[in-house]
Amino acid sequence: MAKDPAFLFYYQDFLVGTSFMSLEEVGAYIKLLCFQAAKGHLSKDNIIKKIPVPMWNNIKDKFLQDKEGNFYNDRLDKEIEKRKVHSEHQRQNAKMRWQCDGSRLAMPLENENENENVIKDKKDFITTLEEVTAYCKERKNNVDPNKWFDFYSAKGWMIGKNKMKDWKAAVRTWEQREPEQYKSGKTPAKIRVLSMRASKYEDTNIKQSLLSDGYSEAEIDNAMGRG
Numbered sequence: 001m002a003k004d005p006a007f008l009f010y011y012q013d014f015l016v017g018t019s020f021m022s023l024e025e026v027g028a029y030i031k032l033l034c035f036q037a038a039k040g041h042l043s044k045d046n047i048i049k050k051i052p053v054p055m056w057n058n059i060k061d062k063f064l065q066d067k068e069g070n071f072y073n074d075r076l077d078k079e080i081e082k083r084k085v086h087s088e089h090q091r092q093n094a095k096m097r098w099q100c101d102g103s104r105l106a107m108p109l110e111n112e113n114e115n116e117n118v119i120k121d122k123k124d125f126i127t128t129l130e131e132v133t134a135y136c137k138e139r140k141n142n143v144d145p146n147k148w149f150d151f152y153s154a155k156g157w158m159i160g161k162n163k164m165k166d167w168k169a170a171v172r173t174w175e176q177r178e179p180e181q182y183k184s185g186k187t188p189a190k191i192r193v194l195s196m197r198a199s200k201y202e203d204t205n206i207k208q209s210l211l212s213d214g215y216s217e218a219e220i221d222n223a224m225g226r227g
Contacts, residue, residue: 041070
């Protein structure tokens with residue numbers, strides 16, 4: 001059987017999972033995912049031939065190691081396997097339908113996963129970036145939807161100690177007084193640190209990443225509780 005040339009890409013999950021990566025890290029991450037889909041689990045030697053070692057050190061927490069010591073992204077492995085099972089299932093169904101009535105129609109995996117994805121989105125997200133963007137345009141406000149979405153998704157959609165119930169009300173609140181630290185165009189260092197620690201980044205890698213994104217040592221040390 002020919003190698004499958006594609007895998008499903010859940011862009012909302014990807015945007016949230018990489019929201020605190022630099023553009024270079026996002027590019028390196030996508031490149032390794034593509035090589036994994038094409039070649040299977042990757043050895044460290046193979047990886048560092050494709051991306052710089054410091055870049056690998058910053059994103060390696062997105063990968064697990066198998067028994068042979070090779071690296072792989074667990075979510076991608078599961079999606080590839082799911083696609084294989086689905087393809088075989090559809091092949092068998094098409095064969096049966098062909099024998100019965102000459103029809104060889106098969107349902108795309110995207111449609112089969114539709115209900116599952118709707119449930120997952122409702123569980124993980126209060127709203128979507130697209131909805132926030134549309135609402136801000138509708139109200140013609142000065143709220144940056146990307147900053148708003150990154151801020152609350154990093155906080156787990158919490159307002160203080162309570163789960164957000166009305167995201168539109170939260171947008172309207174930002175219309176009245178958008179936090180000063182967001183007017184600079186940068187996500188606060190503390191939010192970056194909390195998110196990266198939640199993703200099990202080491203503090204040395206967090207500091208290196210923030211420095212490369214233009215944060216001062218004082219900002220970083222204060223965000224890490226060292227100030």
